[in-house]
Amino acid sequence: MSWLTEYVRPKIRTLFTRSSVPDNLWHQCPACQQMIFHRDLEASLKVCSQCGHHMRADSEERLLWTFDEDSYTRIELPKPVADPLRFRDSKRYQDRLKEAREKTHLDDAIVVAHGTIGGEKAVVAVMEFGFIGGSMGAAVGDAIVAAARLAVLQQAPLIVFTASGGARMQEGAISLMQMPRTVIATRLVKDAGLPFIVVLTDPTTGGVTASFAMLGDIQIAEPGAMIGFAGARVIEQTVREILPEGFQRAEYLLQHGIIDMVVKRSEMKATLARVIGLLRPPEVAAAA
Template sequence: MSWITRTRQQLTGFLAKRDTPENLWTKCKNCGAMVYTKEWEDNDHVCPRCDHHDRIGGRARFAQLFDGDYRLLAAPRVAEDPLKFKDQKRYVDRLKAARAQTGEQDAMLCADGTITGHRAVVGVQDFAFMGGSMGMSVGETFLSGVDAALAAKCPFIMFTAAGGARMQEGILSLMQMPRTTVGIQMLKDAGLPYIVVLTDPTTGGVTASYAMLGDIQIAEPNALIGFAGQRVIEQTIREKLPEGFQRAEYLLEHGMLDMVVHRRDLKPTLGQLIGLLMARRLAA
């Protein structure tokens, strides 16, 4: 064995023992800046260079919003692959891959806790799970959040992020649109606030149902919000759409949103809104 080979082996063994984090850096999807992952997380997954709001899942969102401990609501059991759907892959295989990637059973989580001292039930869609698509599990989880809010007599806050209905469940996914709408009406009948925070992206059947039915409509900066895609709309109306069309700031300017709120300000803003709305309910 030559001295070159021995030296290479010694160096390889030394380097292999070094405890180096796998994800030391995070690349911003908007400006391409490389940011220390710790700095990225400390900044609520918002780029400190360009202020881009990255997509986050339920557990990260709960950690940012709730005062401390929270109770994760049990995910309802639903039939998996009721249509035995298969395209390029079997639906069951897509579910397994999404669960392995995210560590969650489906695209929505609900939790019960306090926000600046006010009790609330919060639902969060995770775009990382099959594009946050709305299937039977998402519909049932949404309704379980509504039931929890009704039982606790507190607001229900929904963070949306979805590409629309889940095609692998066909008409069963589309039926979640009226089902969730009925759940929202139950909250209104009980005089409980339903607040929606639209995050990037919120599109399709989710936009056409529970995403746009809030008592107060909030969005994160530059979030993409719409029903059909911009290219589809342009091909249909044969016109060029305005700059920033379907972005949160454009929708705020045209009256479809009540406010656009930076992620760092969401917790105090929601806490203030809950206090005002619940005080009004008690006065009534």
């Protein structure tokens, strides 16, 4: 009896233990709670097949979904001074940066690449929400400026995918100064007669919304994306009014004329290619 209990039973348990099954094979939709097999989720571009909810995507996925296959090249971005204020809250800012870099394998909350979209040249900047909530510090500001200059140099449109909680408080006034810097960067593109297109993804809030994110020649949003400045609860407490249903969601903003279109992720690449073709300067179109 001891042989059965001490040897055979543990061996059986080891054979059928759940720890041998990878824990990332199934994902639960945060909207409808449906379980989705990871390959089906990849094939649908992280859109729930049951309710159509657009789940958050990382910057590398955005680049793969947006550019033509093997057509894009990421650029090296300027490296600003790390922790200029030697900030510390519950932990040191330097430690937060280190953790975020290990988690995302990025230097900061944005990547910039250039290539083709549907055969059309484009420079694309993608914000990474997984890096300290996509917050905008000096590095993000430098990246937007670099992307704008590259777009002018290549005579290509600039497309920015936003995903941010706003300014990065650990950089104080330096972070706030990125708002006018990024606005000036958009003017570089527009003064060159080139299209500036913004794709608003979930969430886009705070200082990003209050600066370059609302200055696109064309404003596109993904379905259900939360877009705003302050949170709904803060607004309700300030104005002492009950906000309408769907307030700060992409569809509400489209209905009230704040954005130009809401585009499903599966249609985003084709839509961007079409918009670029329509907005190309005549001299650039003739050269092509």
